[in-house]
Amino acid sequence: MTQRIGRRYFLLTLISALTFLTLGGRVLDAGTDPLPSWNEGDAKQSILDFVAKVTTAGGPDFVAPDDRIAVFDNDGTLWVEQPMYTQMAFALDRVKALAPAHPEWKNKQPFKAVLEGDMKVLAESGERGLLELVLATHSGMTTDEFTKIVTDWLATARHPRFNKPYESLVYQPMLELLAYLRANGFKTFIVSGGGVEFMRPWTKKVYGVSPEQVVGSSIKTKFEMRDGMPILVRIPELNFIDDKGGKPVGIYQYVAQRPIAAFGNSDGDLEMLQWTTMTNGPRFGLIVHHTDAEREYAYDRKSHFGRLDVALDAAVANKWTVVDMKKDWKVIFPP
Amino acid sequence: MTQRIGRRYFLLTLISALTFLTLGGRVLDAGTDPLPSWNEGDAKQSILDFVAKVTTAGGPDFVAPDDRIAVFDNDGTLWVEQPMYTQMAFALDRVKALAPAHPEWKNKQPFKAVLEGDMKVLAESGERGLLELVLATHSGMTTDEFTKIVTDWLATARHPRFNKPYESLVYQPMLELLAYLRANGFKTFIVSGGGVEFMRPWTKKVYGVSPEQVVGSSIKTKFEMRDGMPILVRIPELNFIDDKGGKPVGIYQYVAQRPIAAFGNSDGDLEMLQWTTMTNGPRFGLIVHHTDAEREYAYDRKSHFGRLDVALDAAVANKWTVVDMKKDWKVIFPP
Numbered sequence: 001m002t003q004r005i006g007r008r009y010f011l012l013t014l015i016s017a018l019t020f021l022t023l024g025g026r027v028l029d030a031g032t033d034p035l036p037s038w039n040e041g042d043a044k045q046s047i048l049d050f051v052a053k054v055t056t057a058g059g060p061d062f063v064a065p066d067d068r069i070a071v072f073d074n075d076g077t078l079w080v081e082q083p084m085y086t087q088m089a090f091a092l093d094r095v096k097a098l099a100p101a102h103p104e105w106k107n108k109q110p111f112k113a114v115l116e117g118d119m120k121v122l123a124e125s126g127e128r129g130l131l132e133l134v135l136a137t138h139s140g141m142t143t144d145e146f147t148k149i150v151t152d153w154l155a156t157a158r159h160p161r162f163n164k165p166y167e168s169l170v171y172q173p174m175l176e177l178l179a180y181l182r183a184n185g186f187k188t189f190i191v192s193g194g195g196v197e198f199m200r201p202w203t204k205k206v207y208g209v210s211p212e213q214v215v216g217s218s219i220k221t222k223f224e225m226r227d228g229m230p231i232l233v234r235i236p237e238l239n240f241i242d243d244k245g246g247k248p249v250g251i252y253q254y255v256a257q258r259p260i261a262a263f264g265n266s267d268g269d270l271e272m273l274q275w276t277t278m279t280n281g282p283r284f285g286l287i288v289h290h291t292d293a294e295r296e297y298a299y300d301r302k303s304h305f306g307r308l309d310v311a312l313d314a315a316v317a318n319k320w321t322v323v324d325m326k327k328d329w330k331v332i333f334p335p
Numbered sequence: 336m337t338q339r340i341g342r343r344y345f346l347l348t349l350i351s352a353l354t355f356l357t358l359g360g361r362v363l364d365a366g367t368d369p370l371p372s373w374n375e376g377d378a379k380q381s382i383l384d385f386v387a388k389v390t391t392a393g394g395p396d397f398v399a400p401d402d403r404i405a406v407f408d409n410d411g412t413l414w415v416e417q418p419m420y421t422q423m424a425f426a427l428d429r430v431k432a433l434a435p436a437h438p439e440w441k442n443k444q445p446f447k448a449v450l451e452g453d454m455k456v457l458a459e460s461g462e463r464g465l466l467e468l469v470l471a472t473h474s475g476m477t478t479d480e481f482t483k484i485v486t487d488w489l490a491t492a493r494h495p496r497f498n499k500p501y502e503s504l505v506y507q508p509m510l511e512l513l514a515y516l517r518a519n520g521f522k523t524f525i526v527s528g529g530g531v532e533f534m535r536p537w538t539k540k541v542y543g544v545s546p547e548q549v550v551g552s553s554i555k556t557k558f559e560m561r562d563g564m565p566i567l568v569r570i571p572e573l574n575f576i577d578d579k580g581g582k583p584v585g586i587y588q589y590v591a592q593r594p595i596a597a598f599g600n601s602d603g604d605l606e607m608l609q610w611t612t613m614t615n616g617p618r619f620g621l622i623v624h625h626t627d628a629e630r631e632y633a634y635d636r637k638s639h640f641g642r643l644d645v646a647l648d649a650a651v652a653n654k655w656t657v658v659d660m661k662k663d664w665k666v667i668f669p670p
Contacts, residue, residue: 211591256546
C-alpha cells in the first residue's frame with residue numbers, strides 16, 4: 001500500500017511538473033498566432049475574443065466543452081463555389097460519362113443542354129432541371145459504388161480557372177479556423193446545401209471533419225439483400241434538402257444541439273445563423289464576403305451561385321462578423 | 336536556441352518517464368476485469384477476443400480507431416422494454432395529460448382506449464393506432480418544449496414492476512461494455528427504433544453517448560420565426576422509421592460509416608446486424624436473449640414488444656454471440 005501511494009505521489013509530481021512546463025510552454029508561445037493567414041483587424045479579433053471568452057473557466061461566458069458546437073457551410077465558406085458548385089460540375093461530368101447508356105438524353109432536356117455544353121439553356125431549366133440531373137447521376141448504384149465514383153472523380157477533375165484539384169481550392173484561413181476551434185474543445189460540423197454523400201468521402205482528409213459530422217442534402221437509400229449480401233441502394237427520390245430553413249432542421253436532426261457559432265457565406269445560411277445566434281448566451285455568427293476577384297471571386301447580391309443579399313443586411317442587424325476576403329485574408333488557398 | 340532545445344529534451348524525458356510509468360500501471364492492472372458484471376463464458380470471451388484483435392497494432396485484424404464504430408439498439412438491448420416500450424408509456428401518460436384539452440378523445444380510438452385503460456382495444460389498434468398516438472403526443476410544440484416534457488416525465492415516471500425511474504433500469508453489463516469499447520478507441524452509437532428526440536435528452540448522462548451519436552425514428556420539424564425569434568416546431572408528420580431495413584439506412588445517414596460491431600435483441604435489429612457483419616474484415620454481432628424472468632423478463636419468439644425470432648436463427652447461421660441473460664450476467668441493473 002505504501003509503495004502504491006509512493007508511486008502515485010511520484011506520478012502526481014511528474015504530472016504536475018509536466019503540466020507546469022506545458023502550460024509554461026503555452027504562455028511562452030502566446031505570441032504564436034493560431035490564425036496566421038488572417039490579417040489583423042476586426043474580423044480576426046472577433047474570433048479570438050469569442051473563443052477566449054467561452055473557454056475562460058469561471059468567466060461569465062464560459063461554455064462547457066460538450067456545448068461548444070460550431071457549424072460551417074461548405075460551398076463558398078470552406079471552398080470555392082464559382083463558377084459553379086463543385087457538385088454541379090460533378091453532375092455534368094457524370095451526364096457525359098453516362099450518356100452512351102442513355103441515347104434518349106440527346107433529345108431530352110436538361111440532358112441535351114449538358115451534352116451540347118449549352119449553359120444558357122441549362123440555367124433556364126431551373127431548380128427542377130437541376131434536381132433531375134442530380135437524381136439521374138446520383139442514384140441507381142450502391143452506396144459503396146457512389147463513394148468510389150466521387151473519389152475517382154475528385155482525383156482527376158480540375159477547376160476550370162485554377163486548373164487544380166477541387167480539394168486544393170479550400171480556404172487556408174478557414175482551415176486554420178477549424179483547427180483553432182477544435183484545439184479549443186469545439187466540435188466542428190459541416191452543414192451544407194450540397195449532397196452529404198458527395199462530401200463525406202473527403203472531409204476528414206481535407207478539413208479534419210469526420211463523415212458523421214457532415215450534414216447535407218440527401219436522396220433516399222434502400223436496404224436489400226443481393227446475392228446473399230446486404231447492400232444499400234441509392235434511389236432517385238429526395239430525402240432532405242439542407243438549405244435555408246432546412247439548415248436548422250438538419251442541425252437539429254444530425255448535430256442534435258444548438259450551435260454556439262455558425263459560419264456561412266450566402267442567403268442559404270441565413271436561417272442557420274439566426275438559429276445559432278438569436279438566443280441567450282454567448283453566440284458567434286460569421287459571413288465570408290467574397291470581395292477578391294483577383295485571388296478568388298467577387299460576388300454577393302446578384303450571384304447565381306451563393307447569393308449573399310438578405311443575409312448581408314442581417315449580418316449588420318445581428319452584429320455578425322463579416323469577413324472581407326480581400327482585406328482580411330493574407331492568403332486564400334493552402335500553399 | 337540551446338536553451339529551447341534543452342527544455343524540449345527535458346520535456347521529452349519527462350514524457351517518456353510518464354508514459355513508461357503509465358503503461359507500467361496498465362500492465363500491472365492487466366488483471367482488472369473490464370466487464371465485471373459478466374460471468375466467464377463464451378459470450379464474455381467473444382467480446383474480449385474481438386476487442387483484443389481489432390486493437391492489436393500490427394496484427395492481421397487491426398482496425399484504425401477512426402473505423403472502430405459500434406452500434407447499439409436501445410429498447411431491450413440497453414434498457415428494459417417490458418411490459419411495453421418506455422416511450423409507449425410516455426405516450427399514454429401524455430394522452431392522459433392532454434385529454435382535458437381534447438374532449439373529442441373520449442369517443443375516438445385509440446385515445447378512448449388509453450383513457451379507459453383498455454390495453455386490449457389499444458393493442459388491436461395496431462401500428463396505425465400507435466402512430467396516431469405518437470403523432471398526437473409528440474408534435475405541436477417547439478423542440479425545446481418537447482425536450483423539457485421528456486425530461487420532466489422521466490424525472491417522475493416509475494416502471495410498473497420495479498417501481499424505479501426508467502433511467503435506472505439500464506443493463507449494468509451493457510454500460511460496462513459501452514465504456515470498455517470507448518476505452519479501446521471505439522465510437523459508440525445508439526441506433527433505435529424509438530424516437531430520437533425522446534432519447535437524446537438523457538443518453539449522455541445515462542450511457543455516455545452524446546446526443547449526436549443517437550440515431551432513431553423521427554417526425555418532421557419546421558423552422559419559423561415567432562415573435563422575432565427563430566424556433567423549430569415539431570409537426571405531426573413522420574420523417575423516418577429507424578427499424579428493420581431502416582436501421583442500416585439510418586446508420587448510413589447518421590453514422591456515415593459501416594460499423595464493425597452491432598448489438599441488438601430483436602428482429603428489428605436483424606438488418607443492422609447483417610449490414611454490420613456480412614462483409615470483409617473483422618466484425619462482431621451480438622444479441623441479448625432475455626432469459627431471466629426472475630431478475631428481468633423472459634421472452635423471444637412470441638413477444639409483442641421486442642420479438643426475437645428470425646434474428647435468433649440468423650445468429651446461429653452468422654455466428655453472432657447470443658447472450659443468455661440469466662447465465663451470462665451477474666447483475667442486471669446498476670447497484
